Amino acid sequence: xxxxxxxxxxxxxxxxxxxxxxxxxxxxxxxxxxxxxxxxxxxxxxxxxxxxxxxxxxxxxxxxxxxxxxxxxxxxxxxxxxxxxxxxxxxxxxxxxxxxxxxxxxxxxxxxxxxxxxxxxxxxxxxxxxxxxxxxxxxxxxxxxxxxxxxxxxxxxxxxxxxxxxxxxxxxxxxxxxxxxxxxxxxxxxxxxxxxxxxxxxxxxxxxxxxxxxxxxxxxxxxxxxxxxxxxxxxxxxxxxxxxxxxxxxxxxxxxxxxxxxxxxxxxxxxxxxxxxxxxxxxxxxxxxxxxxxxxxxxxxxxxxxxxxxxxxxxxxxxxxxxxxxxxxxxxxxxxxxxxxxxxxxxxxxxxxxxxxxxxxxxxxxxxxxxxxxxxxxxxxxxxxxxxxxxxxxxxxxxxxxxxxxxxxxxxxxxxxxx
Amino acid sequence: xxxxxxxxxxxxxxxxxxxxxxxxxxxxxxxxxxxxxxxxxxxxxxxxxxxxxxxxxxxxxxxxxxxxxxxxxxxxxxxxxxxxxxxxxxxxxxxxxxxxxxxxxxxxxxxxxxxxxxxxxxxxxxxxxxxxxxxxxxxxxxxxxxxxxxxxxxxxxxxxxxxxxxxxxxxxxxxxxxxxxxxxxxxxxxxxxxxxxxxxxxxxxxxxxxxxxxxxxxxxxxxxxxxxxxxxxxxxxxxxxxxxxxxxxxxxxxxxxxxxxxxxxxxxxxxxxxxxxxxxxxxxxxxxxxxxxxxxxxxxxxxxxxxxxxxxxxxxxxxxxxxxxxxxxxxxxxxxxxxxxxxxxxxxxxxxxxxxxxxxxxxxxxxxxxxxxxxxxxxxxxxxxxxxxxxxxxxxxxxxxxxxxxxxxxxxxxxxxxx
Numbered sequence: 001x002x003x004x005x006x007x008x009x010x011x012x013x014x015x016x017x018x019x020x021x022x023x024x025x026x027x028x029x030x031x032x033x034x035x036x037x038x039x040x041x042x043x044x045x046x047x048x049x050x051x052x053x054x055x056x057x058x059x060x061x062x063x064x065x066x067x068x069x070x071x072x073x074x075x076x077x078x079x080x081x082x083x084x085x086x087x088x089x090x091x092x093x094x095x096x097x098x099x100x101x102x103x104x105x106x107x108x109x110x111x112x113x114x115x116x117x118x119x120x121x122x123x124x125x126x127x128x129x130x131x132x133x134x135x136x137x138x139x140x141x142x143x144x145x146x147x148x149x150x151x152x153x154x155x156x157x158x159x160x161x162x163x164x165x166x167x168x169x170x171x172x173x174x175x176x177x178x179x180x181x182x183x184x185x186x187x188x189x190x191x192x193x194x195x196x197x198x199x200x201x202x203x204x205x206x207x208x209x210x211x212x213x214x215x216x217x218x219x220x221x222x223x224x225x226x227x228x229x230x231x232x233x234x235x236x237x238x239x240x241x242x243x244x245x246x247x248x249x250x251x252x253x254x255x256x257x258x259x260x261x262x263x264x265x266x267x268x269x270x271x272x273x274x275x276x277x278x279x280x281x282x283x284x285x286x287x288x289x290x291x292x293x294x295x296x297x298x299x300x301x302x303x304x305x306x307x308x309x310x311x312x313x314x315x316x317x318x319x320x321x322x323x324x325x326x327x328x329x330x331x332x333x334x335x336x337x338x339x340x341x342x343x344x345x346x347x348x349x350x351x352x353x354x355x356x357x358x359x360x361x362x363x364x365x366x367x368x369x370x371x372x373x374x375x376x377x378x379x380x381x382x383x384x385x386x387x388x389x390x391x392x393x394x395x396x397x398x399x400x401x402x403x404x405x406x407x408x409x410x411x412x413x414x415x416x417x418x419x
Numbered sequence: 420x421x422x423x424x425x426x427x428x429x430x431x432x433x434x435x436x437x438x439x440x441x442x443x444x445x446x447x448x449x450x451x452x453x454x455x456x457x458x459x460x461x462x463x464x465x466x467x468x469x470x471x472x473x474x475x476x477x478x479x480x481x482x483x484x485x486x487x488x489x490x491x492x493x494x495x496x497x498x499x500x501x502x503x504x505x506x507x508x509x510x511x512x513x514x515x516x517x518x519x520x521x522x523x524x525x526x527x528x529x530x531x532x533x534x535x536x537x538x539x540x541x542x543x544x545x546x547x548x549x550x551x552x553x554x555x556x557x558x559x560x561x562x563x564x565x566x567x568x569x570x571x572x573x574x575x576x577x578x579x580x581x582x583x584x585x586x587x588x589x590x591x592x593x594x595x596x597x598x599x600x601x602x603x604x605x606x607x608x609x610x611x612x613x614x615x616x617x618x619x620x621x622x623x624x625x626x627x628x629x630x631x632x633x634x635x636x637x638x639x640x641x642x643x644x645x646x647x648x649x650x651x652x653x654x655x656x657x658x659x660x661x662x663x664x665x666x667x668x669x670x671x672x673x674x675x676x677x678x679x680x681x682x683x684x685x686x687x688x689x690x691x692x693x694x695x696x697x698x699x700x701x702x703x704x705x706x707x708x709x710x711x712x713x714x715x716x717x718x719x720x721x722x723x724x725x726x727x728x729x730x731x732x733x734x735x736x737x738x739x740x741x742x743x744x745x746x747x748x749x750x751x752x753x754x755x756x757x758x759x760x761x762x763x764x765x766x767x768x769x770x771x772x773x774x775x776x777x778x779x780x781x782x783x784x785x786x787x788x789x790x791x792x793x794x795x796x797x798x799x800x801x802x803x804x805x806x807x808x809x810x811x812x813x814x815x816x817x818x819x820x821x822x823x824x825x826x827x828x829x830x831x832x833x834x835x836x837x838x
Contacts, residue, residue, distance in 0.1 A: 066762040067767055067770060068786075069762075097755075100755050100759075100783070100788070101787055102771070104787075135753075135759060136753075136754060322741075323833055326830050329830060330834030336516075336553065336664075337554065339519055339554070340485065340518075342486075342487065343485040343486040343487030344484070345486075348486055351486060352521070364519070364555070367487075367519055368523075368524070368555065369520075369556065369557075408827040408830045408831070411748060411826060411827045412827070414741070414742055414745035414746065415746065415748045415751070415826075
């Protein structure tokens with residue numbers, strides 16, 4: 001599933017002049033990083049990472065909306081508040097979510113912040129802590145502690161690449177994006193990494209994602225930009241409809257590029273927002289491409305809606321339908337399931353006006369069958385990248401979401417993950 | 420998956436004296452029925468059925484909440500209204516849902532009502548029409564029409580058993596229930612049949628269900644009783660979270676038993692409601708037991724909640740979680756996924772007070788691991804019938820839901836259903 005999506009294609013031909021590289025991650029100016037194999041995951045794989053801005057920075061983050069929040073999520077929320085957003089480091093581990101672990105779990109999250117703070121020389125309150133992996137199992141902090149020398153000794157500009165590997169769990173590939181653009185004559189970079197292949201559901205920042213930039217921007221505008229970028233990227237993907245206890249999407253901006261500060265909603269802000277959105281969309285789409293057991297990457301666009309919010313909700317309903325996802329796995333042009341899933345989205349519309357296209361093939365017109373050629377449909381559905389468009393013919397708003405098919409491999413992966 | 424559920428056991432030991440028989444369906448007094456193999460389904464299987472009360476009757480029904488409603492659903496809603504609830508017959512076909520079929524589909528639904536009306540000698544407006552099967556394909560009415568002689572000629576008391584087979588689609592077994600109880604010295608019967616194994620989701624009358632009774636009850640009380648029974652049965656089950664376009668749960672009461680009319684909320688009404696609820700719960704549970712690909716029947720009880728509605732919503736969230744359902748398929752005591760799914764239900768609660776039991780084994784206490792014996796958990800999860808109880812320790816309300824596990828067989832069935 002490595003092909004470029006149609007959305008990526010669209011992006012690269014729009015007015016924006018951000019250059020996106022999803023083959024490698026390169027650090028923006030003023031960042032160091034390191035990773036280690038602490039033995040939380042099996043087989044000596046990297047499982048602890050540290051990201052560090054050598055300059056004072058501002059940060060913003062979106063967290064899970066789950067009532068059950070992991071200890072590191074609660075601690076990171078507190079640190080963002082206590083530091084006034086002046087975050088300089090992120091410590092992360094995979095293989096254990098430190099969720100549903102009670103008071104001991106919170107003590108361990110605090111120890112992780114203290115450890116990171118000692119290594120890079122900042123107060124613990126300027127550190128975000130993130131964990132991902134199995135829920136409800138005590139996190140063996142001593143294994144991380146034992147690696148503090150390694151983490152300190154190997155801090156480097158190149159270390160960011162190792163961190164992008166250390167955050168993975170059931171992922172089969174790292175998910176990375178480096179975006180470059182000149183602001184005037186000053187090169188600015190936004191670099192992002194993310195993880196996740198299951199327990200992915202829209203409507204919140206999903207799983208872990210870290211975005212670093214050397215742009216200079218005020219905390220309030222950074223928060224606003226992240227919220228908007230998240231809405232159009234992480235909140236528009238789904239793999240299995242499950243919302244994790246640990247979701248965190250964090251961005252740090254350190255101004256090391258030397259570009260002018262962004263302090264109002266001017267052209268530079270729009271450029272920055274555009275770059276941040278593109279990086280978040282690329283990362284989010286990479287998650288769906290690597291969705292547990294996925295064999296198809298599916299872009300769903302709902303058009304002709306009364307509102308973007310309504311279009312997105314209908315799209316989510318389709319993107320989460322097990323019957324739509326299994327039909328896609330079976331390469332079956334079962335448009336009735338698509339219309340059925342739209343129908344229970346909770347958003348009212350007139351079914352008799354709906355048109356549905358799979359690829360460029362109209363399969364449903366005015367709410368009923370368009371008598372298409374099944375062989376044509378089969379040809380489209382045989383591809384790895386599939387576009388579905390549903391037009392409500394009601395208004396002028398639209399929304400695009402990304403999902404994957406549901407295969408037997410998903411069951412295999414999840415029927416025996418913990419043991 | 421034929422074992423009796425613990426809920427059934429509980430039922431049979433409560434005060435109620437309804438005798439439930441789920442091994443066979445017997446008609447209440449005053450009902451005739453017939454079925455035929457019209458060739459809509461493959462292999463000469465029964466696919467058309469007709470249910471008929473020989474006396475004037477009252478009926479009530481619950482329909483899908485999907486915005487996209489099949490033609491027979493829209494027509495049946497109209498007939499219930501136009502006839503003032505005086506429904507005497509139901510005609511049903513499987514193999515084709517007559518959904519998303521435009522004006523032609525509505526014309527065909529009307530033809531089916533007219534055909535049934537001619538056969539049993541009532542106006543078409545006193546007929547309910549139901550269809551189930553593939554969406555978006557024109558229903559070949561001529562095949563049903565050709566069988567009108569057979570349907571008329573074979574009308575009998577025993578025919579109800581054939582109809583319970585004619586409504587099946589991906590079901591592997593008929594789903595039936597006969598409940599008997601004496602009202603004073605007058606024997607009263609409630610007999611129900613249902614179908615469905617996929618596209619099953621709570622919060623509405625799900626799939627097709629027909630309940631016939633020879634009790635005598637006013638239309639308004641019958642409607643009220645059906646609403647309440649539906650809430651505690653069909654609205655408490657899920658297989659895959661998809662809400663069909665054709666869901667119909669209809670009950671007909673013809674008074675042929677000779678029992679006194681139920682016209683107020685007295686003891687007789689409570690007895691009737693109790694019987695109706697038990698029949699609906701039995702039918703709904705039989706659907707879950709036969710859930711597509713299911714290897715486990717899972718009863719989820721949420722206790723200690725502030726409200727029954729909140730408890731039910733948390734239960735639904737757990738019952739629909741792909742990660743919970745795949746863990747059950749893998750016989751993995753992954754209680755973290757249960758707590759996580761409760762957390763994104765939208766109902767607030769204090770995670771630190773939650774206790775979770777799998778069978779009688781406490782696996783989570785005060786929101787964190789209870790350090791149980793994995794071998795004990797494995798022993799419980801190896802069974803076909805599994806009980807999960809989540810106690811919020813907040814209030815005194817509770818709700819019980821029924822779901823099944825998610826296996827590779829579900830994917831197999833649904834990846835290639837249409838073609």
